[in-house]
Amino acid sequence: MAEPAGRTLGDEEVAALERVIRSGMLSSVWGTETRALEREIGEMYGSRHAIACSSGTAALHLSVVAAAPDPGDEIITTPITDFGTVAPILAQNAVPVFADVDPATGILDPDAVAALIGPRTKAIMAVHLFGAPAPAAELRALADGHGLTLIEDCAQAWLTDLPGGRFAGTAGHVGTLSLQQWKHITCGDGGLTLTDDDELARRMRLFADKGWDRSVGRVHESLGLNYRMTELQAAVARAQLAKLPGVVEARRRTAVRLVGLLRGLDGLTLPATEGHAWWLFPLVLPGGGASALAEKLRAAGIPARAGYLNQPLNQAPALAAPVYGTSHYPLEGYRPQACPEAERLVSDTLLVIDWNEHYTDEHVDAVAAALLRSL
Numbered sequence: 001m002a003e004p005a006g007r008t009l010g011d012e013e014v015a016a017l018e019r020v021i022r023s024g025m026l027s028s029v030w031g032t033e034t035r036a037l038e039r040e041i042g043e044m045y046g047s048r049h050a051i052a053c054s055s056g057t058a059a060l061h062l063s064v065v066a067a068a069p070d071p072g073d074e075i076i077t078t079p080i081t082d083f084g085t086v087a088p089i090l091a092q093n094a095v096p097v098f099a100d101v102d103p104a105t106g107i108l109d110p111d112a113v114a115a116l117i118g119p120r121t122k123a124i125m126a127v128h129l130f131g132a133p134a135p136a137a138e139l140r141a142l143a144d145g146h147g148l149t150l151i152e153d154c155a156q157a158w159l160t161d162l163p164g165g166r167f168a169g170t171a172g173h174v175g176t177l178s179l180q181q182w183k184h185i186t187c188g189d190g191g192l193t194l195t196d197d198d199e200l201a202r203r204m205r206l207f208a209d210k211g212w213d214r215s216v217g218r219v220h221e222s223l224g225l226n227y228r229m230t231e232l233q234a235a236v237a238r239a240q241l242a243k244l245p246g247v248v249e250a251r252r253r254t255a256v257r258l259v260g261l262l263r264g265l266d267g268l269t270l271p272a273t274e275g276h277a278w279w280l281f282p283l284v285l286p287g288g289g290a291s292a293l294a295e296k297l298r299a300a301g302i303p304a305r306a307g308y309l310n311q312p313l314n315q316a317p318a319l320a321a322p323v324y325g326t327s328h329y330p331l332e333g334y335r336p337q338a339c340p341e342a343e344r345l346v347s348d349t350l351l352v353i354d355w356n357e358h359y360t361d362e363h364v365d366a367v368a369a370a371l372l373r374s375l
């Protein structure tokens with residue numbers, strides 16, 4: 001994914017960049033590419049609003065702004081995710097509360113979420129991990145039952161299907177997407193939020209543009225940052241978006257082939273294929289030993305690693321460090337709860353294999369053969 005051969009970047013993206021540069025307008029405030037990208041994403045996802053911004057982490061920050069937590073309010077999320085899921089919670093002076101995960105998937109467990117909802121809970125932030133669908137319907141029911149905002153982090157889950165035919169990112173109140181280098185499609189960095197709620201969309205657009213409602217002149221209505229996407233990012237993203245269905249279809253075909261080759265293998269829990277968009281190919285070893293297996297696979301030339309993270313985020317050093325200056329607020333006296341299932345996955349049972357739309361059947365067969373030899 002760091003090399004041209006691992007990406008779908010080509011003449012279309014070069015032409016898009018040239019089009020923008022020759023136009024002389026690289027800012028999305030006055031340009032047309034970013035608004036066009038928002039329309040195209042909104043149409044693809046069936047969302048009333050799609051709001052472009054500078055990164056996937058910025059999109060998550062916008063989603064937390066939409067939820068409007070008061071200082072010290074809590075947002076429940078998963079300990080198995082990138083820190084970009086958690087940083088925006090802290091940036092809004094809210095407290096991340098980590099719920100445990102399903103030991104077979106690493107995805108947020110609705111029962112664990114329900115047990116943590118309290119008087120300060122403001123939102124639930126679910127992650128569609130590795131491209132697999134999280135239990136969005138159950139989490140939406142929980143959110144609605146308690147008056148909470150459900151945020152879906154779909155950074156790894158472009159075109160992930162939910163039961164009933166909707167895409168991940170459309171079951172919650174806000175969904176977020178990432179265009180970072182390693183995702184299904186990329187413009188280097190970039191993000192989008194999705195919502196059908198006019199008020200949430202208004203909050204996010206204002207925050208992404210310094211609280212500036214440009215329809216009424218230079219009036220800054222509220223606190224905001226500059227999270228604007230550039231026209232260069234948007235033009236590349238639009239070219240990439242046209243390739244997205246093919247990217248996901250290719251990843252699905254080869255991942256399903258690997259699942260079939262490994263089915264029935266002792267000591268291995270295979271991922272469910274339904275709806276999966278295959279950002280990574282995850283495997284769970286209920287008996288442990290993921291680190292040793294990953295080492296064997298790497299020796300055979302297979303891009304595998306154990307745990308996905310060095311530690312689950314409920315154990316991240318950042319949670320014990322000052323948040324602003326020397327202040328630990330809002331984490332003063334904070335002790336994140338244990339998440340034993342997540343901790344065991346990261347330390348012992350979870351293995352991920354890099355996945356790519358350019359894999360051939362021969363690549364898949366080599367992965368399967370290496371696993372069969374190593375287990």
